[in-house]
Amino acid sequence: MVSTGVTEVKTFSDEEFFNLVDENTSLFIDELGETVAIQSVSAELEEHLDDVIQMMEWASTRIQKLGGTVQMVPNPAATSDRPLPPILLGEFNTNDVSKKTVCVYGHLDVQPANIEDGWDTEPFVLTENDGKLYGRGSTDDKGPALSWLWIIELHQKMGVELPVNIKILFEGMEESGSEGVFEVIHTEGKPGKFLDDVDFFCISDNYWLGKNKPCITYALRGLAYFQLSVQGSTQDLHSGVLGGTVHEAMTDLIALMGTLVDSSGKILVEGVMADVDPVTKEEEALYDTIDFDMEEYKEDNGIKSVSDKLLHDDKKSLLMHRWRYPTLSLHGIEGAFSGKGAKTVIPREVIGKFSLRLVPDQDPKKIEKLVVDHISTEFMKLTSPNKMKCEMLHGANAWISDTKHPNYEAAANAIEKVYNGVKPDYTREGGSIPITSALENATGMNVLLLPIGACDDGAHSQNEKYNISNLVNGVKVLGIYLHELGKIKGPKPSSCKCPAPLTEEELMIPGAFAFMRGFGCKCEM
């Protein structure tokens, strides 16, 4: 909070804060609706670049109105042929050097959505029904991202100073591999730059394991997203007029895609499983007590009424395959006929899209080589003269953290306060948030994943929604979390997990962290 000139500092009260959140809920919903209406679809930049930029500018204006400062960093991955949205660096500095600094991350771009895909309501019109707010981006990630601004506004309404300095990192390319953001994080992590004095990071961009019990997430799978193109001609051809005379690109592509994974989910690319960490007894035990309902899972994901069958029959095996084993999914084909009805076309060039979810200790670079080699070998077998190209569009390491870190304990305390003593489940996440390890690697500081949304929110799906109860409790948890962080004293609590970390005394020496990095600290690996 910027200086108000008021000398008497008002004390923060949990109860007053909770009441204020409840009173302001309809204002939050209105503002969420305003941002959902901005069609910031980063996977469709040809159509929606202006919308993504508009969304970033909306956030900039909002932060400045609250008294924060904003720096809009031009996207370093942009070219003149391919403009990209800027990255937003915002700051609410309390001008109190004794206060810790937390940097919160969120993304303001969304997945594509069309009502024809099966939405019950207009995807870009936030629609309230039965305590749920339907709309693209409502839960992923506009709702959680906006929560930080609402918390700051409520502190101003209460006349209470912020317990920590807050830095904000908002981007508009998360759903398309966070293009450009990694360069910015790398640059801003350097001495004296924006991220250099950050003590803790918090990301709220994932989901609870269930619908009722809050979670804290300590591990993520990585990602290796591929596109595989086969070209047979420079123009689409009529299958009647040309069929029987040309090497059809689709035939090759379908054959190649068919060599990647089998119907039981087994990855058929040789060598991919080699670096997967073995399951320890300790780890396995974690799964025994976790609160997870398989029947509800089938119901919520629309599987119950179709096959009523999951890939694994027991909770432990299912969660392990969701969290700690790699998978390979075939997403679709660009360039082939994709409409309704019948079209008798031989497509000239078809581009298959597929991705692997990676786990410790898989390396995306190594996976890229294995997949490209596999596809090359399989393509050779086809003896096709068509042009083939297989490339990784983006890769991200899996990530794992420490649930005993002060950052995690602050979040756990906040959850207990808001949820009347309920302790959170400690979960992993099957999805990828590549920004997590990027922030940790660039700064050496701990990153917390603090989900707000419920498991059935349907991010990336039709009828994405955000429960009003999650919105309200989310604002409360994130708010209290800031105050829990404010209580932490002492040196910068690094995220170092080296065999021989520096002592607390050593860490107090100016430059000690950089010194440690120079001597083989694993944080820099």
Added chain:
Amino acid sequence: MVSTGVTEVKTFSDEEFFNLVDENTSLFIDELGETVAIQSVSAELEEHLDDVIQMMEWASTRIQKLGGTVQMVPNPAATSDRPLPPILLGEFNTNDVSKKTVCVYGHLDVQPANIEDGWDTEPFVLTENDGKLYGRGSTDDKGPALSWLWIIELHQKMGVELPVNIKILFEGMEESGSEGVFEVIHTEGKPGKFLDDVDFFCISDNYWLGKNKPCITYALRGLAYFQLSVQGSTQDLHSGVLGGTVHEAMTDLIALMGTLVDSSGKILVEGVMADVDPVTKEEEALYDTIDFDMEEYKEDNGIKSVSDKLLHDDKKSLLMHRWRYPTLSLHGIEGAFSGKGAKTVIPREVIGKFSLRLVPDQDPKKIEKLVVDHISTEFMKLTSPNKMKCEMLHGANAWISDTKHPNYEAAANAIEKVYNGVKPDYTREGGSIPITSALENATGMNVLLLPIGACDDGAHSQNEKYNISNLVNGVKVLGIYLHELGKIKGPKPSSCKCPAPLTEEELMIPGAFAFMRGFGCKCEM
């Protein structure tokens, strides 16, 4: 031509007609542009039904302005849930019972087209460049269909009566399997109905073998178009959040599509080749003399700059696989991610589209059973709990005719007159025009395929075009063809190819044709 009250009948002169065609070319182009602008895409009826209907009404108005009569037949395949465009039955009756009657067929619907697919100009704006008219439907089939109306108009300008009675059958669903038209043809072929007194049929809806030499086409491949759907859930899922726990529909679909055809074009469905007519020595000899340039074929179809390789190295083998052997093409997938960029989705339901081109003596019904059985067997092997459904959307028999029939000779004479003595090549066609055998079967009368467009017109492809020279010579050929038909005297020249056809005398007996049908004539098979 309707009666004008003029008693002196003006004689038709080829030269005057040719001059008039040349003088009116720009008017023809303007009118073609007017119709190309109507986006009559029958494969996208949800969006374009009104456009298809508008196109049919445009033709109705135009015919009536020329003095013809029109009957708009409600589409018998339409339902209240799925309205369909009407079928147009037009007529220019000379009121001269001594004249023969020709029925011309054309379709006014077009293939889908979007500029993003790689068009150099707006697909629905007819654009002239270097003697070519670019636009969706220019050559397939609006240009040829409109030619008949232009010929009638020119006769009126010349003050010359039409040499034959002309009946017009225009439809708006050809690119989507001619839904509803077959029922209409069946009904209208009955005694006393619209098609009953037709002596000859002429369809101009295919293409020359090359760019320079006119052709007459005497055989067509049939079609069996399939859709194969696999459903895993009722909603799209996030591959990170759900991957590893669900049976993915795409994995099954890709596996199934991969069992249909190999990279060399070999169809892998057992039994499909059983009924393919063997090649006779006579037939094989036909291919030796045919004028066909393999290098130009590669160039025109955009293969030269990609692989420069066709499926077969010699002309004879290539044309045989194009015309007289079946093929299987994979067209695309509905419901999967088909956009640019990256989307990490597990699609809930995916629908593969593929089709076979059929040849004599393959039966679409038998092919349907073989394909559905094959897919069922392959799906069993996957042991997947997902929901699978394979069905044939439409099927059409292959067709073959007789190049010595008077209808074919009339066309050959017309071509020789317009092209200064050049005799046409007699070609087959790899594509399907199911209406051909439907008309023949309903009436027993001969159907002529008289292509106007060039081989590189790009029907169904990006940058579809119609050469102005083909437009002009096409109007001339079709016009002279009518006059050649007008010279044919004697009984109805049926298309019967029975071992023991009726004599000419027997054919003069009223009802003889129907009689013959009753006694095992193959025309009715």
